[in-house]
Amino acid sequence: MRKGNIIYGLIGAAIFIILEVAALTMLSHNAQLQRTWISSGIQGVMGSVWGFTQNISDYFSLRKSNDELAQENFELRLKLAKAEEALTADLKAEIPAGSSVGEYIYIPATIVKISNNTQHNYMIVGKGSNQGVVEGAGVITGKGAVGVIDAVSENYSYARSFKNHEMSISARLGKEGAVGPLSWNGRTGNGAILKEIPHHVEFAPGDTVYTSGYSSIFPPDIPLGVTGASKIVNGATYEIEVKLFEDFGSVRYVTVVENKGQVEMKRLEEEQ
Amino acid sequence: MKVNQHFGILYTLLVIAQVILCNYAQLGPYVMLSMLPAMVFCIPVSVSTIGCMFIAFASGLAVDWFSEGLIGLNTAAILPVAALRTGMVRVFLGEDIISRGDRFSFRKNGVAKISAALILSIAIYLGLYVILDGAGTRPAWFNFTRLGVSLVCNYILALIVTDILTPDERK
Numbered sequence: 001m002r003k004g005n006i007i008y009g010l011i012g013a014a015i016f017i018i019l020e021v022a023a024l025t026m027l028s029h030n031a032q033l034q035r036t037w038i039s040s041g042i043q044g045v046m047g048s049v050w051g052f053t054q055n056i057s058d059y060f061s062l063r064k065s066n067d068e069l070a071q072e073n074f075e076l077r078l079k080l081a082k083a084e085e086a087l088t089a090d091l092k093a094e095i096p097a098g099s100s101v102g103e104y105i106y107i108p109a110t111i112v113k114i115s116n117n118t119q120h121n122y123m124i125v126g127k128g129s130n131q132g133v134v135e136g137a138g139v140i141t142g143k144g145a146v147g148v149i150d151a152v153s154e155n156y157s158y159a160r161s162f163k164n165h166e167m168s169i170s171a172r173l174g175k176e177g178a179v180g181p182l183s184w185n186g187r188t189g190n191g192a193i194l195k196e197i198p199h200h201v202e203f204a205p206g207d208t209v210y211t212s213g214y215s216s217i218f219p220p221d222i223p224l225g226v227t228g229a230s231k232i233v234n235g236a237t238y239e240i241e242v243k244l245f246e247d248f249g250s251v252r253y254v255t256v257v258e259n260k261g262q263v264e265m266k267r268l269e270e271e272q
Numbered sequence: 273m274k275v276n277q278h279f280g281i282l283y284t285l286l287v288i289a290q291v292i293l294c295n296y297a298q299l300g301p302y303v304m305l306s307m308l309p310a311m312v313f314c315i316p317v318s319v320s321t322i323g324c325m326f327i328a329f330a331s332g333l334a335v336d337w338f339s340e341g342l343i344g345l346n347t348a349a350i351l352p353v354a355a356l357r358t359g360m361v362r363v364f365l366g367e368d369i370i371s372r373g374d375r376f377s378f379r380k381n382g383v384a385k386i387s388a389a390l391i392l393s394i395a396i397y398l399g400l401y402v403i404l405d406g407a408g409t410r411p412a413w414f415n416f417t418r419l420g421v422s423l424v425c426n427y428i429l430a431l432i433v434t435d436i437l438t439p440d441e442r443k
Contacts, residue, residue, distance in 0.1 A: 012321050016355045019329045020348060026336075027344030027404065034342065037407035 047156060050113045050124070058110075058252065065252065072142050104219050107132055107256040109139075112156065116248050119186060121161035123147055127256060128155040137258040138217040143245035144224045145169050145211055146254060157256070163189075163248055171224055172212040173203050173240075179212045182224065182242060190244040192225060197238040203227060209242050216262040279316060282437055286311050287331050294339030301414075302421045308332060308350045309397040310390055310430035313357055314437035318373040321358050328354035342405070349401040353393045364389035377438045383431075390430045391423070398422050 028035040058065075109127040127133050129152045139147040139159050147159035148167065160167050163184045171182035171194055180196035194209060207227045213220025228241035259265075290307050297305055312328045319327070332347030361369055364385050365376050378386060402415050402422075 012325070012355070015322055016325055016351060019325055020351050023329070023332070023344045023348035023351060025344070026333075027342055027348055030343045031407075033407045033409065034404065037409075 047112070047124075051126070054110075054112050061252070069253075103260050105132070105258045105260060107258070109133075109157075109254050109256050111252055111254060114248070114251065115161070116163060116189070119165050121163040121248075122150075123159045123161050125149070125157040125159055125254065125256065126155070128153050128157050130154050132258075133157045133256050134258055136217065136262055137256050139254050140218065140222055140257055141246055141251060141254050143247075145218050145222055146246055146248070146251060148217055149256065161248070162192075162244075162246075169218065169224070170212040170215045171242075172210050172220075173197060173201065173227070174207055175210060175221060177201060177203065177207075179214060180237075182209065185241070189248055190225070190246065192242040192244055194227070194240040194242050195233075195237065197240060199232055199236060199238055201238070203230075203238075203240070205229065216259050216265045217257075219257060219259075279437060283311060283315075283327075283331075286433060286436070287334055290331075290335050291338045294335060294341060299425075302418045303425055304398070304401065304418065304422045305425060305429060306346070306397065306401075307429055307433045308335065308346060309353050309393040309426070310433040311437065312350055312353050313360070313390060313393045313430075314434055315354075315357065316373075316375060317358065317361055317370050321355065324357055325351060325354045345401065345404055348404060349397050352400060353397050356396065357393070360389045360392055364392075375438060378435065386434060387427070387431070390434065391427055394423055394426045394430060395419075398426065 024038060028038045107127055109125045109131075111123050112126045113124040115121045115123070123139070123146070125133070125139060133149060133152050135149055135152055137149045138145060139149065145162060147161045147164075149157045149159045151158040162169065165184070165186060168181040168183040170179060172179050173194065178197045178201045180194050182192050182194045185191040185193050197203075205227055209224045209227060211218045211220055211222040211224060223245060225242040225244040225246075228243055230238050230240040233239050286307055290311075293305055293307070299305065308328075308331060311331065312324065315324050315327060328350045329347055332350040333343075335341075335346045336343045358370065361376070365381050368374065369376055369381075376386065398419050402419050406415055
């Protein structure tokens with residue numbers, strides 16, 4: 001009897017939720033004001049839920065993250081030591097402090113939500129306008145460029161993932177090689193295609209692909225992946241398969257990078 | 273059975289009256305008249321909570337559809353009243369009514385107890401209605417004033433509706 005009551009109560013609750021959702025859906029379809037209000041309410045709740053579940057997931061993956069960070073720290077310290085050794089005393093004094101380096105501002109952030117299973121993937125970054133994130137900024141990790149910020153709220157940002165058909169990055173074959181657009185192949189988790197590489201350019205499978213620095217979004221020389229098989233298209237250019245370094249399934253910690261000259265460059269382009 | 277048939281006819285007529293009220297009785301921004309909470313509260317306790325929710329959904333939708341308001345507004349506001357009706361009857365009027373599937377009336381249960389249950393029903397309905405209608409754009413003082421004024425007006429209306437839907441057996 002008691003079990004029957006519990007089941008009846010659960011069915012009642014489910015029917016109530018279904019009918020209430022149906023009523024609110026009708027309301028939001030019939031009034032712009034209510035639609036906006038209900039949508040923002042739902043987004044707020046979903047953001048909190050994602051944040052909460054992400055916190056739990058982060059807690060249980062702390063050990064792995066620590067190992068990765070320790071390894072990254074080690075590599076960075078090694079690079080820093082080598083760079084310091086090569087610098088003269090005068091140059092050392094000119095290095096600026098803070099998170100701004102050259103033309104770029106770097107903001108560390110975490111991924112709150114990421115979509116990986118559609119053709120138009122996106123990610124929600126846990127930093128927003130309050131922390132200095134702006135639209136058009138890039139999202140990078142130590143293993144590559146992962147997205148571009150499309151919209152910014154106070155504490156969160158919406159970024160178009162590199163795994164999105166509308167996204168391409170200006171990439172360079174090797175540090176001094178030819179430049180072409182790199183975009184997701186749309187099929188595999190870490191596959192991309194580098195296009196428009198002139199057919200006279202020499203390269204071999206396994207060569208590293210870097211960001212070119214020719215876009216106003218990403219800094220140059222960020223390693224993206226390694227080249228694989230290639231084919232000549234229209235008898236003029238190569239299409240090269242690239243295996244990305246970044247594993248989009250486990251990316252958590254990112255850096256939002258903003259080009260300080262981006263607005264000025266865009267204005268100049270529009271004037272021409 | 274005869275009582276239930278009468279209830280159905282009266283309930284349908286009150287839904288039509290509510291549509292007319294919504295379309296022609298505009299009493300300003302602070303007053304919003306609705307018989308729906310009292311009507312839903314007066315649905316016989318022999319009707320299950322799930323059945324009550326479906327009746328409330330249908331009547332709310334009918335009122336929304338045929339009146340000049342927003343479709344879904346009355347429906348969304350009245351559903352929690354239907355969901356909580358059995359609980360309110362249990363708390364304010366006692367467990368006996370539910371276990372016997374009995375009907376309640378002012379004469380049998382007293383005006384005070386039924387009034388308390390009606391006020392809670394109306395407050396739940398109006399609270400949701402005012403919040404959803406305002407959609408975060410109106411100041412809190414406006415919402416509270418609207419809620420308070422409408423609560424008083426609707427309570428008087430609810431007493432009449434309850435008297436119609438739950439007549440004393442002696443009458």
